[in-house]
Amino acid sequence: MTQRPLVRAGDLAGFDTLIDARSPAEYALDHLPGAINCPVLDDEERRIVGTLYKQTGAFEARRVGGAMVAANLARHLQEQFADRPAGWKPLVYCWRGGMRSGSMVTWMRMVGWKAEQLAGGYKSFRRHVIEQIATASPALPLVVVCGATGSAKTRVLHALEGQGAQVLDLEHLASHKGSLLGGLPGRPQPSQKRFETLIATRLEGFDLSRTVYVEGESPRIGQLNLPVELVARMRSAPCVEVVATRAARQAFLLEDYAYLGDAPGALAEKLGMLKDMQGKENVQRWQDWARERALAPLFAELIALHYDPHYERSQARHFAQWAQRGQVATDDLSAAGVEAVARRILSGDAVAQAAGAAAFPASS
Numbered sequence: 001m002t003q004r005p006l007v008r009a010g011d012l013a014g015f016d017t018l019i020d021a022r023s024p025a026e027y028a029l030d031h032l033p034g035a036i037n038c039p040v041l042d043d044e045e046r047r048i049v050g051t052l053y054k055q056t057g058a059f060e061a062r063r064v065g066g067a068m069v070a071a072n073l074a075r076h077l078q079e080q081f082a083d084r085p086a087g088w089k090p091l092v093y094c095w096r097g098g099m100r101s102g103s104m105v106t107w108m109r110m111v112g113w114k115a116e117q118l119a120g121g122y123k124s125f126r127r128h129v130i131e132q133i134a135t136a137s138p139a140l141p142l143v144v145v146c147g148a149t150g151s152a153k154t155r156v157l158h159a160l161e162g163q164g165a166q167v168l169d170l171e172h173l174a175s176h177k178g179s180l181l182g183g184l185p186g187r188p189q190p191s192q193k194r195f196e197t198l199i200a201t202r203l204e205g206f207d208l209s210r211t212v213y214v215e216g217e218s219p220r221i222g223q224l225n226l227p228v229e230l231v232a233r234m235r236s237a238p239c240v241e242v243v244a245t246r247a248a249r250q251a252f253l254l255e256d257y258a259y260l261g262d263a264p265g266a267l268a269e270k271l272g273m274l275k276d277m278q279g280k281e282n283v284q285r286w287q288d289w290a291r292e293r294a295l296a297p298l299f300a301e302l303i304a305l306h307y308d309p310h311y312e313r314s315q316a317r318h319f320a321q322w323a324q325r326g327q328v329a330t331d332d333l334s335a336a337g338v339e340a341v342a343r344r345i346l347s348g349d350a351v352a353q354a355a356g357a358a359a360f361p362a363s364s
Contacts, residue, residue, distance in 0.1 A: 007091060007116045007117065007118055007119055008118075008119055008120075008124065008128075012032070012091065014089070015089050015090060015091040015116070016088055016089045016090060017036065017088070017089075017090040017091070018032050018033075018034055018035035018036070018090070018091050018093075019035065019036060019038050019090050019091065019092045019093070019104070020032065020035040020036065020037045020038070020039075020093060020094075020122075021038060021039060021040045021092055021093065021094045021100045021101045021104050022037075022039060022093075022094050022095060022100065022122065023039050023041060023042055023043045023045075023046045024037060024039060024042060024043055025043045026095065026122075027039070029191045029193060029194065030122075030126075030190075030191055030193035030194040030197050031122070031197075032093065032122070032125055032197075033197065033201045035093075036080075038076050038080055038081075038104070039072065040068075040069045040072050040073060040094075040100045040101075040103060040104055041065065041068055041069060041072065041100065042072075045065070045068045045072075048064070048065075048068075049061050049064060049065040049068070052064055052065075069100070069103050073103065073104060073107050076104075077107070077111070081108075084113065086112055086113075087114070088113045088114070089113070089114040089115070089116075090108065090113065090114075090115050090116075091115075091116050091117075091118055092104050092105050092108070092115060092116070092117055092118065093117070093118035093121045093122055093125070094121050094122070095121050095122055095123065096120065096121045096122075096123055097117055097118055097119055097120045097121035097123075097124070098121065101117050101118065101121060102117060105117045126193065128200075129193075129196055129197050129200040130196070132200040132203060132204060133196060133199060133200050133203065133227045133229055133230065134227075134229050136200075136203040136204070136206075137203070137227065137229035137230040137232070137233045138229060138232075138233055139208055140168075140203070140206070140208070140212050140230075140233055140237075141208060141209075141210065141211050141212055142168075142211075142212050142213075142214055142233060142234060142237035142238075143211050143212070143213050143214075143237060143238050143239070143240055144213075144214055144215070144216045144234055144237050144238070144239045144240070144319065145157060145160075145213055145214065145215050145216065145239075145240055145242065145345075146215075146216040146239050146240065146241045146242070146315060146319070146322075146325070147216075147241055147242035147243070147244065148244070148249065148303075148307065148308055148311045149179060149249070149253070149302075149303065149307035149308075149311065150244070150248075150249030150250065150252050150253040150256075150299075150303060150307075150333075151242040151243075151244045151249055151252075151333070152242070152244070152252050152256075152333045152338050152341075153215045153216070153242060154169065154171055154172075154177070154215060155333075155335075155338045156242060156338055156341050156342055156345070157169050157213060157214075157215055159338050159339050159341070159342035160213050160342045160345065160346065162339075162342075163339075163342055163343065163346055164346075165210075165211065165213055165342075165346060166206055166207065166210055166211065166212045166213065167212070167213050167214070168199075168202055168203075168206075168212055168213070168214040169214075169215070170199070170214065170215065170217055170221060170226065171215065171217075171221060173190075173195060173198040173199060173202070174189055174190070174195055174221040174222060174224050175187045175188065175189045175190060175222075176189055176221050176222035176223075176224070178215075178217055178218070178221045178222070179307075180270060180273065180274070181257060181260060181267070181270060182221075182222060183222060185259055185262075185263070189222050189223055189224055190224075192224055192225065195224045196227060199227065199230070213345075214234060214237075216234070216239065216315075216318075216319065217234070218318075219231050234319075235318055235319055235320060236320050236321070237319075237321065238321050238324070238325070238326075239315075239319050239321055239322055239324075239325040239326070240325060240326045240327070240328065240345055241325050241326070241327045241328070242328055242330065242341060243327050243328065243329045243330070244329075244330050244331070244333055245330075245331045246303060246304075247331070248330065248331050248332060248333045248337075249303060249333065250296070250299055250300055250303060251333065252333040253299045253303075254295055254296060254299060257295070257299070258295070260290075260295065261293040261295055264290050264291045264292070264293055265291070267290040268287040268290040268291050271283055271286045271287050271290055272287065274286075274306065277306070278305065278306060282301070282305060285301075286298055286301065286302070326345075328341050328344050328345060
């Protein structure tokens with residue numbers, strides 16, 4: 001029998017469907033972009049087989065597991081794959097490219113489909129993700145969009161993208177706004193591995209001859225760590241600062257974080273984490289406002305006493321080209337105002353202006 005060539009993580013484009021044969025829990029933790037989950041063993045079945053392997057040995061585990069695999073493969077053939085044409089070409093993977101994906105590929109090829117198995121399975125893809133981030137990050141033509149808390153930086157990124165720019169929206173990928181109060185209701189953060197897969201996938205799509213805009217972030221977004229190579233590139237890149245008035249920023253925060261008033265107890269609990277930095281008296285006052293849903297005075301003091309002092313200290317320390325930053329001043333962070341900020345950033349060569357310390361035109 002002629003041995004089929006190995007399919008590797010960089011060769012995915014030629015397949016009609018990517019199939020993850022692992023359990024639903026493994027799939028939820030991370031998976032190849034666009035892959036569908038068709039487990040040959042579900043979470044409970046995988047637990048049973050693993051227990052049998054440890055307690056009675058490989059033969060009994062394979063005997064029991066084989067029956068489970070056969071039943072699941074039959075179900076997939078009758079349901080998930082029932083309408084696939086004769087020329088269908090799927091790529092199947094499991095954890096290491098072993099028995100789970102191998103059994104599915106065997107049955108698919110018996111049917112007549114041009115199924116292939118990913119060499120090394122998910123583990124090989126994981127290595128590909130790590131290598132992609134390490135290789136691509138230093139080459140990114142980044143411009144970092146900075147600004148004090150409430151400067152609508154994420155919305156500026158969205159406006160830049162809407163006007164044709166390339167954007168790396170790390171907070172979207174992390175499902176978190178990046179600050180102490182940045183958790184999104186009903187949207188848990190992905191796993192660390194999933195976050196890195198989403199970043200690597202985004203990096204692969206960039207045209208490196210054009211600027212990529214990214215928001216200035218700390219090394220952590222919520223519970224997730226940014227890849228060190230990406231952080232290093234961000235720290236060395238030119239910066240553009242959105243300089244919004246305090247009144248505009250407070251109005252924006254009251255709109256953008258209005259949902260915090262729906263869970264006053266949770267908000268008060270989060271604010272308690274600031275006691276060591278801000279003192280019991282300040283934090284107690286903020287917690288009282290949180291419980292009363294009085295967000296306006298709360299945000300006003302958070303800006304003045306917590307966010308702005310931290311911002312002023314951190315930027316010059318974290319960004320090598322901070323002194324040469326470009327600036328866009330605005331007193332309007334409405335949707336129209338944000339679009340105007342984005343247009344002014346794109347009105348000239350942002351990289352050259354930031355590196356040359358030339359300020360962007362003031363708003364008219």
